[in-house]
Amino acid sequence: MAEYALYAAISVFGNIVERVDLSSSQFDVDATKNFMNTMKAYLIDTEGREGTEGFKVRVQQVRDVAYEIEDVIEEFMLEVPEHFHEHRITKFISDTGHSVKDRMAVRRLSSRMEAIKVKIENIKDMDSFRIFPPEQASSSRGGEQENELVGIEKCYNNLSSNLRYCFLYFCNFPANYFVTRGRLFRLWIAERFIEEEGRNKTKEDVADEYLNELIEKNLVYVYGRRFGVPQPVRDFILDKSELKFFCTVLPRPNGTIPIETSRRLSLHNGFTDSLRSKDLSRVRTLMTFRRDSELKAEELLNKFRLLRVLDFEYSGLQSFPEEVVKLTLLRYLSFRNTNIKKVPRCIKKLHSLEALDLRQTCVKKLPKKILKLQNLLYLLVDQRLGVDEAREGVKLPSGFERLKSLRKLSLVKANEKNRRIIRELGNLIQLRKLGITELETKDGKDLCASIQSMEYLSSLSVTAAYRDDEVGFLYLDHVIKPPPFLRRISLGGHLQDIPQWISSLQSLESICLKGSKLENSPLDALQALPCLVELRLVDAYIGEVLEFKPRCFLELRVLYLQQLDGLQMVSVKTSNTLPKLVRLVFRGFQRLPQFPSRFQQFITEE
Known part of the structure; x- marks a missing residue:
């Protein structure tokens, strides 16, 4: 939609005004802002309206100009990328704002914006759009459809x-x-x-x-x-997105939108020969859904300059494409479930990147230069192992605490060689999700201190380090003031008891205990949690009986029990216990434990 293009352009233009000196070319900043806001208001107000043929032509002309404005502003960013790197704004502009390169770029920007204003002046009656009443659109489809x-x-x-x-x-x-x-x-x-x-x-x-x-x-x-x-x-x-030039989906047998005018391109059958001759420079989002081991990323990516979103999940890539680092406006990059083994140092050029997804790849460590990505919000990466095996974390470079904006970080190796990582985590106070593997028992106290500083944390996953093919102990009892918004917890490793602070989590919705091997029933510590919806116990209890007491687990809907070798009976005392249970899964049992007959309809055996 064109109004979205203007919204994005206005936002980016605000960054330009903050970071680049526009005074050298007598650039009228206020007039330009007002001009774009007027166009945006016009397009929002005419959304969905029907009118005369002349009205439709004017609206389409304004839409075309809106996309052109977005192109002009983002091409300017490519000309002076150093102003949008690492938040080094005030000092850098003072030193370089009047450089020859900047002055020439600003003059080109000013000239192109003035040319665009002339185009708008030639579109008649821009301010009279309110006089056109909406009309009923005709439809060739009938009946129930x-x-x-x-x-x-x-x-x-x-x-x-x-x-x-x-x-x-x-x-x-x-x-x-x-x-x-x-x-x-x-x-x-x-x-x-x-x-x-x-x-x-x-x-x-x-x-x-x-x-x-x-x-x-x-x-x-x-x-x-x-x-x-x-x-x-x-x-x-699909019909609406084509009408609004929102997205082109290929293949689309009855599609009518020219690919050259689309801002988003979604390839369901991969990159075809028909695209070789197309101008794809206006595309901002590229997604591919074909699991193609011979994807020619180099040929594909060379056709784009202004991409903001690149999603190659399951694409069959074997290595990190060098062409990606030329896409300096990228905000979202996903190579999830590909065969990529290494992230290049030149990833530092993607200074606008906010989301990097490298989960289920072959990447084992991240380069030091990734610390240059100061806008990064989501760093999701883990190593691909067997289908039923636990995921393995990756090694982070020292100093990653500089990524102050991070909201999600998973999975991180915290083994003995990287003990500093646990302390650095405490400086990432904006984290909402944290995943750690290979945690040594002796580092548990430091992790507890770091967790306490993460006020907004909502998801926590911790797995203990292995010793002699045995999972180690998790020692997480030193959290005095837990994050109040924690909703999901996964703990993998031996536990003497469930940490007391978990029983106080009023927002907790899901908990998974794996390899805990508890001697005492875990239900006693969890039964009063008011929002708990899902409980997973995997090799977490060595006792013979799990007893659900009256008026407990009132919101629980999913109960997953696996590898509880000693379990012989699940006891539910009264009818007001587990009132909302809808799914009960037993996995890895040679013989199912006894369970009340009223729950038989919910049982799934795997």
Whole structure:
């Protein structure tokens, strides 16, 4: 949508004004801001309206100019990239703001913006758009299908502007494809569809509200922990996204949008020969969904300059493409589930990068130069092992505490050689998610101190180091004031007892204990948690009986029991215990333990 292009351009222009001296070319900053805001208001107000043919032509002309403005501003950023690196703003501008290079770039920017203003002046009646009343759009579809589309259209028209973008974004994914919440949120944030609302609400919180609203309106369906759209909704958003030049999906048999005008390109069958002759310079988002081991990334990426989002998950890449580091405007980069083995030092050039996903790759350590990525919010990386094996963390360079903006960091090796990592973690106070592997018992106290400083932490995963093929002990009893928003905890390793502070977590929704080998029942420490929805016990208890006491686990819906070799009976005393249980999974049992008959319908044996 063109109004989104202007929103992005206005945001980027604000950064330019802060970081680059525009006075050398008598650049009228205020007039330019007002000009772009007027265009944005016009496009928002005309969204979904029908009018005369002349009205439609004017709206399309303004949309074209909006995309041109975005191109001009981002091409300027490529000309002076040093101003947008590592937040070195005030001193750097003082030293270099009047350099020849900057003056020439600013003059080109000023000249191109003036040419754009002339185009707008030639589009008549820009301020009279309010006189055109909406008309009923005709439809060649009839009967039940038409009624269904009318219902979807009505829901769509009632969505806020940003929520429409989030909804249409599902057109990028293939039919019957279900995306995780985290991936969806990171993409929305990188696309700038999400804005923070006040001090106490993060972008992730806003994204969560958006997704829940789409679910409540039956526009998005929930499939376990993933999300997708039914086919009628998908048909609607594909048509709508083409109409708004929002995205091109290939292959698309009945598609009408010229690829050259699209801002997003989603390749469901990989990079085809038909794209070789196309001008793809306007594309800002590129996603591919074909598991192709012969993907020619070099040939593909050379056709793009202004990419913000690059998602090559499951693409079959064998190495990190050198061409990627030339895409200096990238905010989101995913090579998840590829065969990449090494991250190059020149990744430091991606100074705008906010999300880097290298999970399930062959990467074992990250280069020192990654510390240059001061805008990084999400660093997700782990090594691919066997299907049923635990994931293995990667080695981080010393000094990673400089990445102050990090919100998610997983998985990190914390073995003996990297003991400093545990103390450095305490400086990442913005973390929402933390995953650690190979934690030594003696480092447990330092980790507890670091956890206490993470006020906003909502997800914690800790796995103990192995010794002689045996998982070690986790010693995490020294958390005095735990993060109040912790919702998910996973602990892998021997425990003498469940740490007392876990029993005080009023927001905890899910806990997984793996290899704990507790002698005392873990239920005593967890039974009073008011929000616990999921409990997973994997080789976590060596006793014979698990007893669920009355009026406990009132919100529990999923109970997963695996490798509890000594377990003979699960006791549920009264009917008001486990009132909301809907799934009970037994895995790795040669003989199922005794369990009340009223729960038989929920039992799954694996």
